[in-house]
Amino acid sequence: MRLIVDGQPIAFDPGDTLLVAMLRADLHPTGGGCLCLGGDCPHCLATVDGVAYVRTCQVAAKPGQVVERQHQAGYPPLPETHRPGPTVIARNRHCDVVVIGAGEAGRAAAVEAEAAGKQVLVLEAKDGQEVVGIYHGPLVVARTNEGMLHVHAREEVIVATGAAEIQPVAPGSDLAGLVTARAAGQLAAAGIDLGRVVAVGTPPDGVEAAAVEGELVRFEGQGQVEAVVIRGADGREQRVECDTVSLGLGFHPRDALRRMGRDWRVRAVGDAAHESDIPPCPAAGIVCPCSGVSVEDLDFIWAQGFHELELVKRATLAGTGTCQGSVCLPYVRSFLADRGQVLQPPFTARPVTRQLTLGEIAAGAHHQATPRTALDGEHRRLGAQMERIGGWWRPWNYGHVLEEYWAVREAVSIGDVSTLGKMIVSGPDTLELLERLYPTNVATIKPGRSRYVLLLDERGYVLDDGLICKETDTRYTLTFTSGGSSHAEMWVRDWAASWGLDVRLLNQTMTLGAINVTGPLANDLLDRAGLTDRPPYMGYARGVVAGVECQVFRLSFTGELSYELHHPAQDSVRLWRALLELGADLGLKPHGIEALLKLRLEKGHIIVGQDTAFDSTPRRIAHEWAVKLSKPEFVGRQAIIRTNKLPLDKQLVGFEMDGPAPIEGAVIWHNGQFAGHVTSSTWSPVLGQAVMLGWLYFFDGELPAVVTIDNRPARRVETPFYDKEARHARA
Amino acid sequence: MPELKRLPATRIVATPAALDAAKWPDGTLALRLASDELLVTPPVANPALDDPHAIIIADAGYAGVWLPEAEALAFLERACEWELPVQRPAFAQGAVAGIAAKLWFEAGRVLLIVPAPLIADFEERMA
Numbered sequence: 001m002r003l004i005v006d007g008q009p010i011a012f013d014p015g016d017t018l019l020v021a022m023l024r025a026d027l028h029p030t031g032g033g034c035l036c037l038g039g040d041c042p043h044c045l046a047t048v049d050g051v052a053y054v055r056t057c058q059v060a061a062k063p064g065q066v067v068e069r070q071h072q073a074g075y076p077p078l079p080e081t082h083r084p085g086p087t088v089i090a091r092n093r094h095c096d097v098v099v100i101g102a103g104e105a106g107r108a109a110a111v112e113a114e115a116a117g118k119q120v121l122v123l124e125a126k127d128g129q130e131v132v133g134i135y136h137g138p139l140v141v142a143r144t145n146e147g148m149l150h151v152h153a154r155e156e157v158i159v160a161t162g163a164a165e166i167q168p169v170a171p172g173s174d175l176a177g178l179v180t181a182r183a184a185g186q187l188a189a190a191g192i193d194l195g196r197v198v199a200v201g202t203p204p205d206g207v208e209a210a211a212v213e214g215e216l217v218r219f220e221g222q223g224q225v226e227a228v229v230i231r232g233a234d235g236r237e238q239r240v241e242c243d244t245v246s247l248g249l250g251f252h253p254r255d256a257l258r259r260m261g262r263d264w265r266v267r268a269v270g271d272a273a274h275e276s277d278i279p280p281c282p283a284a285g286i287v288c289p290c291s292g293v294s295v296e297d298l299d300f301i302w303a304q305g306f307h308e309l310e311l312v313k314r315a316t317l318a319g320t321g322t323c324q325g326s327v328c329l330p331y332v333r334s335f336l337a338d339r340g341q342v343l344q345p346p347f348t349a350r351p352v353t354r355q356l357t358l359g360e361i362a363a364g365a366h367h368q369a370t371p372r373t374a375l376d377g378e379h380r381r382l383g384a385q386m387e388r389i390g391g392w393w394r395p396w397n398y399g400h401v402l403e404e405y406w407a408v409r410e411a412v413s414i415g416d417v418s419t420l421g422k423m424i425v426s427g428p429d430t431l432e433l434l435e436r437l438y439p440t441n442v443a444t445i446k447p448g449r450s451r452y453v454l455l456l457d458e459r460g461y462v463l464d465d466g467l468i469c470k471e472t473d474t475r476y477t478l479t480f481t482s483g484g485s486s487h488a489e490m491w492v493r494d495w496a497a498s499w500g501l502d503v504r505l506l507n508q509t510m511t512l513g514a515i516n517v518t519g520p521l522a523n524d525l526l527d528r529a530g531l532t533d534r535p536p537y538m539g540y541a542r543g544v545v546a547g548v549e550c551q552v553f554r555l556s557f558t559g560e561l562s563y564e565l566h567h568p569a570q571d572s573v574r575l576w577r578a579l580l581e582l583g584a585d586l587g588l589k590p591h592g593i594e595a596l597l598k599l600r601l602e603k604g605h606i607i608v609g610q611d612t613a614f615d616s617t618p619r620r621i622a623h624e625w626a627v628k629l630s631k632p633e634f635v636g637r638q639a640i641i642r643t644n645k646l647p648l649d650k651q652l653v654g655f656e657m658d659g660p661a662p663i664e665g666a667v668i669w670h671n672g673q674f675a676g677h678v679t680s681s682t683w684s685p686v687l688g689q690a691v692m693l694g695w696l697y698f699f700d701g702e703l704p705a706v707v708t709i710d711n712r713p714a715r716r717v718e719t720p721f722y723d724k725e726a727r728h729a730r731a
Numbered sequence: 732m733p734e735l736k737r738l739p740a741t742r743i744v745a746t747p748a749a750l751d752a753a754k755w756p757d758g759t760l761a762l763r764l765a766s767d768e769l770l771v772t773p774p775v776a777n778p779a780l781d782d783p784h785a786i787i788i789a790d791a792g793y794a795g796v797w798l799p800e801a802e803a804l805a806f807l808e809r810a811c812e813w814e815l816p817v818q819r820p821a822f823a824q825g826a827v828a829g830i831a832a833k834l835w836f837e838a839g840r841v842l843l844i845v846p847a848p849l850i851a852d853f854e855e856r857m858a
Contacts, residue, residue: 094814150812364809366829366856371848392848426744427784474784504744504767504786510846511742511792569847570737570791 003065013191018056018067019044020190029056031071032223033289034178034247037186039125040164040254042290042322045070052076053322053355058125085357089147090364095121098140098153099160100131100257105270106160113158121151131161133351134261143354148363156265159258163251163271167327168200169282172219174289181248184209195243198228202248209246214238215280219245250277252330259349276330276346281338288328290321298335309336309344324353373418374513374572382590389593390482392419397592402685404591405598408558409686411587412519414579415596417564418572421466421485422512423492426475427503433496434468434476439618439627439634445470450540450553454618454626455480455488456636460643462616462623464488465608469540469553477540477551481608485509495635512551513572517579518562520731521586526563528582534563537730546578556729558596559603559722598682601691603729604654604719610664611652611679611693617643621652622719650676650697654719655709661690662710668694669708675699678709684721691721732858735794735843735850740772742792745785753780760842762822762835770833770844793833794853795844803841806857807834828856 002009003018005027012021019037022029033043037057047068048054053076056067070076097113099106102124113120123129123142129149131142140151165180167173179187179194184204188194199209200216214230217237221227227241253276258268267273282295293316306315309332318332319325325332329346337343352361372393379386384395395416398404407413425433434442438453445451450469457463464484469477480488489507496503517525526534526545535541535554543552548571556562567575580588591599597607606612606621617640618627627640655668661681668676678694696703696716707714723729743750747766755761755771755778762770771778774789798806807815810828821836830849835842845853 089809091808092812093808147809152812152814364812369830369849369852371846372851373848376851424744424786424788426786475786502784504746504782504784506742506744506768506786506788508742508788508790508792510848511788511790568789568791570739 001061001063003061003063003067005067006069012061016061016190018046018048018054018059018061018065020057020187020192021061022046022056022067022069023187023192027069028176029069031069032174032176032178034167034173034180035183036165036167036180037183038164038180040323040326041167042327045322047076050079051357055354058130085359088357088359088363090150091147092150092152092364093121094152094154095119096153096155097121097158098123098138098151098156099158100140101125101160101162101270101272102127103160103162103270105162105272106158109158109160109269118155123149123151130354131257132354132356134257134264134266135351136264138261138264138266141351143356143360148360150364153265156267157257157261159255159261159266159268159272160270161254161257161268161272163274164254164326165247165251166249166277166279166330168216168219168245168247168249168285169279169287169295169331170216170218170285172221172225173285175219175221175225176223177221177225177242177244178219179244179246181205181246184244184246196241197244197246198240198242199246199248200228200230201250204246204248207246210240210242212238212240216249218285249279250330252276254326255346256324256326256349256353259346260351260353262348276333278334278337278343279330281334282331287331287335288316288318288321288325290323290327291317291319293318293328295335298332302335302339307336307340309333309347312336313347319347322355324349371419371510373416374569375416375418375515375576378573378576379416379590379592384592387593390419391486392482394419395590395592397594398590400589401592401594401598404589404595405685407587407589408519408560408591408595408599410520411589412517412521412525412583413589413591413595414576414583415516415518415591416514416576417516418513418569419482420509420514420564421478421480421482421488422508422514422566423478423480423485423489424475424506424508425478425492425503426506427501428474429501429503430474430476433492433499433501433503434478435631436499436634437492437495438468439631439636439640440468441628441631442468442476447472448535448540450538450555452538452555452626454623455491456618456634456640458635458639459615460617460636460639461614462608462612462618462621463491465606467553467555471540483609511569512566513569513575514567515565515572515575515579516557516562517565518556518558518560518591519588520561520728521583521588522561522563524586525579525583525588529579546575546582548575548578550575556726557603557605558599559720559726560599560728561731562729597680598684601680601682601693602684602686602720602722604693604721606652606693607680613695616652619644619648620650647701648698650695651703652679652693653696653703654717654721655692655694655707655714656687656717656721657690657692657709657712657714659690659712661692662712666709668696668714670697670699670704673699675704675707687721693719732854733796733798735796735845735854737791737847738772738793738795738844739774740770740790740793741774741778741787742790743769743771743778743780743785743787745769745780745782745787749780749782749785753778760835762833762844764824764833792847793844794847794850795842797840797842800836800839800841803843807841810856828853830856
């Protein structure tokens, strides 16, 4: 059986790990560095079948595997492909107790928990369940051959991952031929010829080795170790020639998982719970091979005043690399104890402990789903360019924005406004709720009538806008903006609950579709569709349109005669198609959002969130007419009374200018000084000039009459820009 | 791939006491979405409720699909981070594949319900 390493086939024996197979072929995965065979060090990494940072000591060799060695001094190249990697699934499991590690301590912990009647799940890396992180929950995330495993522990997580061997830090520690004592024993057992072995510290089991005693000074060799130099108790250096150095320097707990879960119900048992051996403070050499941090680097940082372990970690990046401190942590602690005379606790650990692919990281995660109206398929069938707007997929245009625009201004058009927030409020305290919530006199709205309203927060800032429609004294319909409806619903529910009012609330945004019929020929179209008894301006009625039962609201966002037809969403397609057919010879064209934005801006209608900022009061957006301070109470009233006493510093105003429309967000200048910015901007076909809304600051108590936008003069004008007397909308 | 269809239903918001006391015809599924809200499918005409201010509307704003229990559980194992009920029947609500979903478990089958505007996303995530 053979696998491919750096383009060359090499033979391997059954049961070999990739690392053993490479060592059999006299290949060190990273060129050098002390091998541990325990998955702890960064010295056996390779790219395996296209996946980088694979610990080859933990992976079984398979025929045909393609391995690219990853030299310790560099990084693996980024994959040269634009194809996404394979999708990785995440499976979820739930149990009382998760035990990580099936060694002696782990098995004992599992038996104990099971005896206590707990549902236990044991995860063992050797069985293909490699735990890579613990998150709030606690949630244990493991990598398996079938994808990621997310285990949710009801009670606790027990870390039984054993201990890692301490690596050497001395000049020459990047040579090949260095192995930990446990690794030496495993390699010998696998039949790897280690040559002349010298044992520093605890000797390996089952390996014939010459033991040396004393302080490790350096390793010597060119790529491959040729000798180890030890300083004896008498201070004399001893040079011992060898092919392999076995290093038994002590142990430190593999407790990164416990440390990352220390705020949750996570504990360690067995060797993972033991205190770390602390090696002598190194005199020279690389302490952190992952980040290339040397003893000299630590000295420099110490001299700069970084004496605390967490700060040293951040200042040097020691402990933040591939092995997450498995090699360097005992030495950095030893260094700081030597310099500061205090042994500091280990630094924090955070997920993940292993290098994961993007697919593994993304497993089980989903992007925010974007809802589609019932007419989504109709828009796409008509060739609409669909965009995410206000949290929904909506038609930006159908390919001919000016034709859509003129259909509204001169003929008739339909638009999908199903995305508007729609809520029913019912109950004996409904009027009280609405009076407290809204700054308008709700009591003066008559049945069958609706009113444009602002929704304010406690500071008097505009949260949202919409309509209040009165059905009966105890039942109203509210509408909100598309993007603001979820927040508005929570707002209404929270206040209703806070005030303890007896109301019922039902969000019917996804239950109802809504089609806006707009244009001077809207009545002709509705006549043909059978709706002859239509509500007056700002009126509201029920009716049947083209065989579909509708709630009909007469209002206007476009500035033309308009009706919103709210109807069961399952009838949207039928109603839409019927209106398209009935209006074909009236010049009917559906309009998208691009045309709608032009139309509404010509009328000076604001869009909350686009034309408003977080601190927009009704006065700042010139909507004081929508606020009745004579009311004794409503959310935001006190703030408005207070801020009304302050001089107005800025206001949302209209501008017009010749030439093309500047971009939205363009800076407004006055006499060379910053004066505000444009919030909405469009070229107005009907007016033949650019029109804008924008925030304008006061200068010496006055709003400038002429400003500079896009290096051109712009005139401040009253809104609306189009049909100032609202004759079209009220026709 | 399972195809979700709009679920004809009646949605009711009323006092919890009125909902507790209400009776539903055999064969209807009355899912308690909240203490004051019910989704009843198939729709019921003029339900008797002891709440004069109850909101009762015909509703097809949700979409659903029945799946064999094994198939549903296999999907939910990878799509659902929260713990599913083991008793039957049972009703549960929460994020499934990142989408707010409602689950009705019966012996041998499961009804998956999501907001109808998210049918396409949910079907894609089930695939």
